[in-house]
Amino acid sequence: MSGSRSTKTMGGLTIGTLVLTTAYTVALGSNGWLWFAWIVLGLATLGMLSTRDT
Incomplete structure (x- = not known):
């Protein structure tokens, strides 16, 4: 169960980082x-997604 939670956290972090990187690019180049x-x-x-247990 812990692996699933960490995978979801990693996915959320990845999406959040994409949003912040895009905002930085729009605002400052x-x-x-x-x-x-x-x-x-x-x-x-x-x-992580490809190695998680289902």
Whole structure:
């Protein structure tokens, strides 16, 4: 059960980070490091989703 909760938390964090990165890009211009970090976070989330027990 703990794995499911941490996966949901990671997913929420990924979506929240996407929203913040997009807002930063709109307000202040693109920052490649922010997008790189978001991609890494997204890949980590996908990895957690693909290895979770159903």
